[in-house]
Amino acid sequence: MSKPDFVLEEFLPYRLSVAANRVSRHFADRYGAAFGLSIPEWRTMAVLGRFGRLPAREIAARTAMDKVKVSRAVTLLMGRRLVLRKADRGDARLQWLELSAAGARMHAAIVPMARALEEELLTGLEAAEVAVLRRALASIGDRLAGQGPD
Amino acid sequence: MSKPDFVLEEFLPYRLSVAANRVSRHFADRYGAAFGLSIPEWRTMAVLGRFGRLPAREIAARTAMDKVKVSRAVTLLMGRRLVLRKADRGDARLQWLELSAAGARMHAAIVPMARALEEELLTGLEAAEVAVLRRALASIGDRLAGQGPD
DNA sequence: TGACATCGGTTTCATATGAAACTAGTTTTG
């Protein structure tokens, strides 16, 4: 009559956390070994590569990172001459960020690796299952959005 | 002719990380507010509640946490008299851990809350989708298992 | 036996994190 035991291994938030942590570590290892980039740096490169030129605030919004993380990632990437910073003409608070030529070259190398890693992760799952996974992650993420970054 | 842009928002490892981080924060807030427990402490309570009595090493294995995290969580829980430690008769290295009466009472209160939180998270998803989500997370997690804890 | 590897668990130490304070510049509003 008593309720079944609570089984941590079947608790979805736990499974989600374990899977995400393993993926993050694996990816950080790969990016780290190949390009010397941490995940915050990698995300910054990714959005700059796509959007071309963004203020730091936008990088934060588009990578789900807080502004402190972005600030540190950008400082580091500028130190490596992968990212350039230009002041805004009108608003002295704004700093436009963009990839340098070297940064763009690295970005071009990063993208195929990212796609390959994603592919590798999803082998064993059917296309329909991947679609459901995407939908589910979006649903879960959206439900808890709006509290803050990351 | 050129490849489509790399879109971070659609990159599965990114979506996974964002969803998992939001869930973790949300849950940590709730457990924290209701019971004053961090996630490592909560996980420890959960497996002790289920298995009754475990050495710290087993807690680590069953919660996907490293032994340092477990050691700290246990120290804290013992300080709050939620967990008791007993030496093993044969092996002086082993310490058996179990919930105290107060710990068991807290565990009994934690479980329904955990179920409710899981439920809340999954509203909007059909049962079949949840099943696929479970399968997908297991597949992804397993593929990257064996590297280390968490 | 007596080295030597191994184990359970704790401590140390260097790094990552993010909330809150801060700096500088801009907008609002009375």
Added chain:
DNA sequence: CAAAACTAGTTTCATATGAAACCGATGTCA
């Protein structure tokens, strides 16, 4: 106009993390 409120971004500080060193205790094997 001059507070006051707000924005972009950086710095500070207290906490969380985990790799590696460590401590006893056991196990192994010559």
